[in-house]
Amino acid sequence: GESVGLHLPTLSVQEGDNSIINCAYSNSASDYFIWYKQESGKGPQFIIDIRSNMDKRQGQRVTVLLNKTVKHLSLQIAATQPGDSAVYFCAENWSWGKFQFGAGTQVVVTP
Amino acid sequence: NAGVTQTPKFRVLKTGQSMTLLCAQDMNHEYMYWYRQDPGMGLRLIHYSVGEGTTAKGEVPDGYNVSRLKKQNFLLGLESAAPSQTSVYFCASSYGSAEAFFGQGTRLTVV
Numbered sequence: 001g002e003s004v005g006l007h008l009p010t011l012s013v014q015e016g017d018n019s020i021i022n023c024a025y026s027n028s029a030s031d032y033f034i035w036y037k038q039e040s041g042k043g044p045q046f047i048i049d050i051r052s053n054m055d056k057r058q059g060q061r062v063t064v065l066l067n068k069t070v071k072h073l074s075l076q077i078a079a080t081q082p083g084d085s086a087v088y089f090c091a092e093n094w095s096w097g098k099f100q101f102g103a104g105t106q107v108v109v110t111p
Numbered sequence: 112n113a114g115v116t117q118t119p120k121f122r123v124l125k126t127g128q129s130m131t132l133l134c135a136q137d138m139n140h141e142y143m144y145w146y147r148q149d150p151g152m153g154l155r156l157i158h159y160s161v162g163e164g165t166t167a168k169g170e171v172p173d174g175y176n177v178s179r180l181k182k183q184n185f186l187l188g189l190e191s192a193a194p195s196q197t198s199v200y201f202c203a204s205s206y207g208s209a210e211a212f213f214g215q216g217t218r219l220t221v222v
Contacts, residue, residue, distance in 0.1 A: 009151075034210050043115075043201050043213030044154070089153055093208060098169070101146075101153035 010106045013084075019077040021105050023090035026071060030100075032093035035064060035075045038104070039086045047075070047088075077107075085109045113137050117202050117214035124192040124221045132187040132217050134202030140212075142205045143185040144169070145177060147198040148216075154201060160185055192221045 013019045025033070031052040036044035050057045050064045050073075057064050063076040073090050087106050091099040115136045124130055134143065141162050146154040156169030160179040174196060176188045185204075189196060197220050203211035 032208060041216075043203075043215050045213070046210040049210055098156065098159065099211070101155075103151060103153045 012108045012110060013080045015080060015082060015109050015111050017080055019080045019107055021075040021088050023073040023102055024071060025073060025092045027092060027094060030092040033066060033073050034091045036089045036091060037086045044089060080109050082109050115202055115204055115212050115214040117217050119217060121218050126192060126194060126221060128192050129190050132200055134185045134214060135183055136204040138204060140204035140206050144203045144211060145187045146201045148201060149198050194221045197221045
């Protein structure tokens, strides 16, 4: 079936550097994508979203890029901080709110 | 607002026992979901509901049942627990196809 996957299971980033987390999706009909952050022992929290009619969206210190040609999604975190250490999931909307989640990328911020 | 509240937070069951996980949301969301999260995997949809009195199967529904008798509550039942159901369970709710808000999770161990 269709799936969403992440290229890197673990990403180690030095504090202050920028982080880039990648995600590949295969359902060309998906029209809405979300990035979630999950800290240890907590539920996922919404970070940023993007619709398929856009290729870039910016939030506070985060930017999501969407390349529909190659079905690729990325999350960029500027000036990574210790509080950014978490697992990051991308999710694609299959239909009316049903989302397919990727396996997640563990981001570890080192001092 | 409390958001999405799950009870209990932890539970240990013996194989064959039954239990019900309760999810409550105070955001007046129409859509509610139950996911399970296993190590190294993303969230997988068990069952979902698009409104009071309606439920539907997700990606991994076998061994689970749900009920949505009230708009704010979504119950997940395990009739006869199996070790394969050891997991962390997350409830979520959303307003239509927008981002989902997740609870803190229920860690279930079946021995």
